[in-house]
Each structure stands twice: as structure tokens, then as C-alpha cells.
Amino acid sequence: MNKEKKNIFLIGFMGAGKSTIARAIKQKLGYPVVEMDERIVKEQGMPISKIFETYGELYFRELETKLIQSLNQQEPTIVSCGGGVAMRQENVDCMRDGGSVVFLTATPQTIYERVKNSTDRPLLNGHMNVAYISELMEVRRPKYEAAADILVATDGKTKEEIAEEIIGRLEE
Ligand SMILES: Nc1ncnc2c1ncn2[C@@H]1O[C@H](COP(=O)(O)OP(=O)(O)O)[C@@H](O)[C@H]1O
Numbered sequence: 103m104n105k106e107k108k109n110i111f112l113i114g115f116m117g118a119g120k121s122t123i124a125r126a127i128k129q130k131l132g133y134p135v136v137e138m139d140e141r142i143v144k145e146q147g148m149p150i151s152k153i154f155e156t157y158g159e160l161y162f163r164e165l166e167t168k169l170i171q172s173l174n175q176q177e178p179t180i181v182s183c184g185g186g187v188a189m190r191q192e193n194v195d196c197m198r199d200g201g202s203v204v205f206l207t208a209t210p211q212t213i214y215e216r217v218k219n220s221t222d223r224p225l226l227n228g229h230m231n232v233a234y235i236s237e238l239m240e241v242r243r244p245k246y247e248a249a250a251d252i253l254v255a256t257d258g259k260t261k262e263e264i265a266e267e268i269i270g271r272l273e274e
């Protein structure tokens with residue numbers, strides 16, 4: 103692993119497993135995890151859906167940018183990004199400066215199965231179906247791909263398998 107690039111940023115669509123895999127990598131490497139959504143929820147004192155509802159999406163996006171720019175680079179950290187973080191070039195520049203960027207993928211069907219009961223992903227409110235997930239994923243895919251150092255498919259793999267694959271590929 104490149105010692106200058108200490109952090110591991112997990113990016114990808116909602117439900118790709120960023121939060122889950124961040125914890126699985128922590129189990130293996132012992133690095134602390136920054137869960138971006140969780141930090142923002144704590145700081146704002148309300149769930150993501152409430153932040154969107156009260157202040158709008160742009161406000162949330164600004165909070166994401168501020169947070170990613172403030173991340174402590176002193177010790178290696180695993181960063182579980184929100185699914186929209188890689189859509190802003192300034193966020194991507196910041197991630198690429200501070201670490202390795204890992205794009206987790208899953209098919210729209212897999213994503214749907216993973217998030218269908220979720221009530222705190224406001225972008226999917228009223229659109230909880232495979233067709234919409236597929237459409238939004240295609241819009242976002244070029245940005246995820248451009249931001250990433252490596253791409254790891256997650257369909258049909260356990261979190262431990264995915265974590266090991268990521269660690270192995272980053273060590274190459
Ligand atoms: N590899 C996997 N296999 C099966 N279920 C998974 C896998 N990765 C994540 N999940 C499940 O999918 C849901 C969404 O995962 P999460 O980590 O919250 O995704 P993200 O942070 O990318 O939105 C959770 O219920 C999680 O347990």
C-alpha cells in the first residue's frame with residue numbers, strides 16, 4: 103500500500119456496501135472508520151432525510167464537502183462515503199490526494215434487494231424500484247469510475263471476501 107496515500111475511501115451507489123465493508127476492513131487492518139453520513143447526522147442532530155427535507159440537498163452536499171476536507175490525515179483511516187460524494191470534483195480531488203479510492207459495485211437488482219426496506223435514503227423516496235436505481239446508477243457510473251483507483255464487484259460475495267479482496271488489491 104502506498105504509505106503516502108494512507109486513507110481508504112469507499113465510494114459507490116447507495117447499498118453498494120460502503121458502510122458494511124468499511125467495518126469489515128477495520129476488523130482486518132484496525133484502522134478507524136469515518137462514516138460520513140453518521141458524522142453529519144450527529145453534527146446536525148437529525149436524520150439524513152430530515153436534513154434534506156429541512157435544508158435541501160445542496161446544504162447536505164456542502165456539509166459533505168466540508169467534512170471530507172476536514173478529515174484528519176494523521177493516521178490511516180477508512181472513510182465510508184455517502185453515495186453522492188464522488189459526484190463533486192472537489193471531493194474527488196480531496197480523496198485522491200489523501201488516499202486510495204475504492205469503487206464498490208453491485209447490480210441494480212442486488213442494490214434493490216439491499217435497500218428496499220430503507221427509509222433513510224431520501225433520493226429513493228417514492229422511487230424504490232429496480233428501473234429507477236438502474237437509471238440513476240448509469241448517470242453516476244462515469245463519475246464513480248473516474249474517481250476510483252480500483253473497482254470491486256460485491257454481488258454474491260461476503261463482506262469478509264470483499265474486505266480481503268480490497269486489501270489485497272491495494273497492496274499490489
Ligand atoms: N456483500 C454483501 N452481501 C450481502 N448484504 C450486504 C453486503 N454488503 C452490504 N449488505 C447489506 O446491504 C445493506 C446496505 O449496505 P450499506 O453498507 O449500508 O451500503 P452503503 O453504505 O453503500 O449504502 C445493509 O443491510 C447491508 O447489511
Ligand SMILES: O=C(O)C1=C[C@@H](OP(=O)(O)O)[C@@H](O)[C@H](O)C1
Nearest residue numbers: 115116117139184185186223224
Ligand atoms: O447517493 C446519495 O446521493 C446518498 C447516499 C446516502 O448514503 P449511502 O450511499 O450510504 O446510502 C446518503 O449520503 C444520502 O442519502 C445521499
Ligand SMILES: [Mg+2]
Nearest residue numbers: 120121139182
Ligand atoms: Mg452508507
